[in-house]
Amino acid sequence: xxxxxxxxxxxxxxxxxxxxxxxxxxxxxxxxxxxxxxxxxxxxxxxxxxxxxxxxxxxxxxxxxxxxxxxxxxxxxxxxxxxxxxxxxxxxxxxxxxxxxxxxxxxxxxxxxxxxxxxxxxxxxxxxxxxxxxxxxxxxxxxxxxxxxxxxxxxxxxxxxxxxxxxxxxxxxxxxxxxxxxxxxxxxxxxxxxxxxxxxxxxxxxxxxxxxxxxxxxxxxxxxxxxxxxxxxxxxxxxxxxxxxxxxxxxxxxxxxxxxxxxxxxxxxxxxxxxxxxxxxxxxxxxxxxxxxxxxxxxxxxxxxxxxxxxxxxxxxxxxxxxxxxxxxxxxxxxxxxxxxxxxxxxxxxxxxxxxxxxxxxxxxxxxxxxxxxxxxxxxxxxxxxxxxxxxxxxxxxxxxxxxxxxxxxxxxxxxxxxxxxxxxxxxxxxxxxxxxxxxxxxxxxxxxxxxxxxxxxxxxxxxxxxxxxxxxxxxxxxxxxxxxxxxxxxxxxxxxxxxxxxxxxxxxxxxxxxxxxxxxxxxxxxxxxxxxxxxxxxxxxxxxxxxxxxxxxxxxxxxxxxxxxxxxxxxxxxxxxxxxxxxxxxxxxxxxxxxxxxxxxxxxxxxxxxxxxxxxxxxxxxxxxxxxxxxxxxxxxxxxxxxxxxxxxxxxxxxxxxxxxxxxxxxxxxxxxxxxxxxxxxxxxxxxxxxxxxxx
RNA sequence: GGCGCGGUAGCUCAGGUGGUUAGAGCGUUGGAUUCAUAACCCAAAGGUCGGGGGUUCAACUCCCCCCCGCGCUACCA
Numbered sequence: 001x002x003x004x005x006x007x008x009x010x011x012x013x014x015x016x017x018x019x020x021x022x023x024x025x026x027x028x029x030x031x032x033x034x035x036x037x038x039x040x041x042x043x044x045x046x047x048x049x050x051x052x053x054x055x056x057x058x059x060x061x062x063x064x065x066x067x068x069x070x071x072x073x074x075x076x077x078x079x080x081x082x083x084x085x086x087x088x089x090x091x092x093x094x095x096x097x098x099x100x101x102x103x104x105x106x107x108x109x110x111x112x113x114x115x116x117x118x119x120x121x122x123x124x125x126x127x128x129x130x131x132x133x134x135x136x137x138x139x140x141x142x143x144x145x146x147x148x149x150x151x152x153x154x155x156x157x158x159x160x161x162x163x164x165x166x167x168x169x170x171x172x173x174x175x176x177x178x179x180x181x182x183x184x185x186x187x188x189x190x191x192x193x194x195x196x197x198x199x200x201x202x203x204x205x206x207x208x209x210x211x212x213x214x215x216x217x218x219x220x221x222x223x224x225x226x227x228x229x230x231x232x233x234x235x236x237x238x239x240x241x242x243x244x245x246x247x248x249x250x251x252x253x254x255x256x257x258x259x260x261x262x263x264x265x266x267x268x269x270x271x272x273x274x275x276x277x278x279x280x281x282x283x284x285x286x287x288x289x290x291x292x293x294x295x296x297x298x299x300x301x302x303x304x305x306x307x308x309x310x311x312x313x314x315x316x317x318x319x320x321x322x323x324x325x326x327x328x329x330x331x332x333x334x335x336x337x338x339x340x341x342x343x344x345x346x347x348x349x350x351x352x353x354x355x356x357x358x359x360x361x362x363x364x365x366x367x368x369x370x371x372x373x374x375x376x377x378x379x380x381x382x383x384x385x386x387x388x389x390x391x392x393x394x395x396x397x398x399x400x401x402x403x404x405x406x407x408x409x410x411x412x413x414x415x416x417x418x419x420x421x422x423x424x425x426x427x428x429x430x431x432x433x434x435x436x437x438x439x440x441x442x443x444x445x446x447x448x449x450x451x452x453x454x455x456x457x458x459x460x461x462x463x464x465x466x467x468x469x470x471x472x473x474x475x476x477x478x479x480x481x482x483x484x485x486x487x488x489x490x491x492x493x494x495x496x497x498x499x500x501x502x503x504x505x506x507x508x509x510x511x512x513x514x515x516x517x518x519x520x521x522x523x524x525x526x527x528x529x530x531x532x533x534x535x536x537x538x539x540x541x542x543x544x545x546x547x548x549x550x551x552x553x554x555x556x557x558x559x560x561x562x563x564x565x566x567x568x569x570x571x572x573x574x575x576x577x578x579x580x581x582x583x584x585x586x587x588x589x590x591x592x593x594x595x596x597x598x599x600x601x602x603x604x605x606x607x608x609x610x611x612x613x614x615x616x617x618x619x620x621x622x623x624x625x626x627x628x629x630x631x632x633x634x635x636x637x638x639x640x641x642x643x644x645x646x647x648x649x650x651x652x653x654x655x656x657x658x659x660x661x662x663x664x665x666x667x668x669x670x671x672x673x674x675x676x677x678x679x680x681x682x683x684x685x686x687x688x689x690x691x692x693x694x695x696x697x
Numbered sequence: 698g699g700c701g702c703g704g705u706a707g708c709u710c711a712g713g714u715g716g717u718u719a720g721a722g723c724g725u726u727g728g729a730u731u732c733a734u735a736a737c738c739c740a741a742a743g744g745u746c747g748g749g750g751g752u753u754c755a756a757c758u759c760c761c762c763c764c765c766g767c768g769c770u771a772c773c774a
Contacts (some may be wrong), residue, residue, distance in 0.1 A: 219701095228769090392737065635774095657774055
């Protein structure tokens with residue numbers, strides 16, 4: 001592997017529209033923090049940067065919902081997240097934000113640099129304009145009827161009901177969410193980043209160059225993306241919240257949030273090291289690593305590297321160890337249903353138990369596939385691993401030392417193998433030592449390769465081996481006959497305790513601090529570097545050194561505590577409780593007159609037959625008896641109804657909707673559905689069976 | 698539908714250019730022990746390695762088909 005002089009480590013910039021939950025932590029922050037702590041212990045030159053991502057339309061919408069300005073809104077969530085990270089102990093060198101002045105300048109310079117090379121494509125197109133407000137409407141600000149499913153409140157970029165991605169012009173009867181008025185089309189100019197031009201380069205750099213050293217999930221997705229062909233991406237928006245496009249003819253334009261956000265890594269570094277930030281971003285001897293969740297792979301592996309390449313003289317990510325997702329109690333985390341463990345709530349409910357969360361999240365870290373966090377598992381891991389194995393080992397060594405040697409480190413005197421018993425002890429010592437050195441090497445190797453689960457497991461092996469050594473040598477029995485041997489044994493297990501204190505520092509910083517404190521171990525500090533350098537057990541406690549009183553590292557999680565957390569999950573489920581969650585009830589549409597309604601021909605029909613559309617997983621092809629005729633209607637309900645269960649049912653439909661061709665077949669009407677808060681679709685039916693063709697009014 | 702990643706003991710995961718009885722931790726059961734937060738230590742039970750075909754002397758490991766989970770992508774008028 002190439003040798004690097006220094007490291008630039010980034011964690012995905014969290015979007016400043018809500019608090020952090022354990023999914024975020026497990027995905028991008030805990031692994032990064034563990035890695036960074038490891039690097040620092042090893043004495044590497046490293047910067048660990050992150051910050052809030054504060055631009056984009058979602059922010060302006062969120063702000064509006066909470067009755068604030070975007071500025072106030074991001075201030076609020078930036079503070080919330082920053083505090084949660086601090087309280088949890090994620091050791092960023094800087095936690096910045098993209099609304100900073102430094103970032104504005106950095107992002108604009110970045111844009112300019114690419115612009116000077118004439119790389120951007122400028123294109124004028126018609127976009128919706130709100131005449132009353134005098135602004136161009138971002139896709140998200142336009143709602144209208146979804147051309148796909150008829151959802152009257154589809155957004156301009158996506159219909160949340162059927163999941164289709166849309167462009168505003170596809171919407172039927174578009175309206176502005178700002179004024180409620182119907183917007184008009186007006187020409188506007190935008191800038192596009194020519195991703196397609198980087199295809200060849202990406203193939204070489206990524207597909208060829210990182211075939212073997214990137215995780216399969218990351219590599220696979222990138223390859224799939226590139227193989228599908230890349231297109232220019234728009235990088236500007238008409239919006240008043242964001243970074244102004246630094247060109248004279250770009251009034252009212254800001255950089256699209258995806259363009260400015262990753263540049264935030266650079267800005268944060270600049271802010272942290274104003275004088276020498278460049279070496280962390282431009283020196284090929286610097287290793288750039290992005291920690292992210294899998295939703296971010298394409299940005300960090302394809303788009304941002306292309307931007308860096310385009311801007312010239314920047315280094316590229318050497319690795320992007322993206323994690324998969326974390327589920328909670330068998331279900332996806334959901335902000336809107338409040339199905340989540342919020343970091344700030346955890347810290348409040350279970351104070352002083354940061355390491356426990358770190359340990360559990362790390363042990364189930366979704367490194368290769370989605371993982372599931374359950375409170376039961378949390379309890380089990382804390383009680384039977386942290387308490388029973390690690391905590392217990394440290395504690396019994398401390399207690400033994402106090403009991404037999406008044407807390408003074410006994411002599412490590414070599415045991416002359418004069419008796420059978422002593423010979424046996426020597427033998428056990430050698431075995432344990434060998435085993436532990438093996439663990440240390442594996443641990444370091446795993447850390448080096450982003451396999452944090454495995455690394456933590458090897459760290460725990462030190463305690464396991466220590467426990468076994470104690471059980472095998474039984475110093476409490478020897479105390480009756482051979483105190484010299486007892487001293488020798490305890491000296492060794494104290495050394496192990498010290499080494500565990502050092503080894504667990506990347507995973508369990510609080511426990512590490514406590515161990516050092518119990519060992520009264522400032523003298524340890526020198527041992528630290530040696531340990532990480534030699535990758536083997538090092539001497540940690542000098543003879544005759546006075547220890548401090550033992551203190552318990554971890555405490556069992558009681559059933560009651562478990563219940564409380566489970567209870568909270570259940571209770572919170574039905575309703576959104578968090579302020580940032582969006583209301584599930586759609587806003588009222590603009591008023592209409594009776595004539596508008598009168599134009600609709602709504603009927604009740606009977607589904608005569610239904611079949612799944614070939615090559616579609618959303619569409620069902622229905623044959624419906626409308627009373628007037630038997631016609632074919634395509635409906636995007638395949639994920640909610642099987643052909644069998646819908647056949648024979650009465651349905652409500654719009655009978656005079658203009659026909660529309662989908663996947664080669666003409667659909668002659670539209671089935672009406674009620675959409676529940678959870679997105680499930682239900683049929684709209686008369687309370688009793690009526691004859692087909694009955695009108696609805 | 699296409700593409701990508703994954704599907705190994707109750708749980709969390711290892712594994713392999715194909716080759717003796719498929720591994721670990723936790724959980725469970727039994728035993729031993731008391732220095733320790735009823736913890737530690739020992740032992741055992743527990744798997745048709747998602748399913749079905751094929752290649753091979755031999756497949757969990759290679760090939761094909763199918764099923765399930767997750768993600769991206771196209772079609773839900």
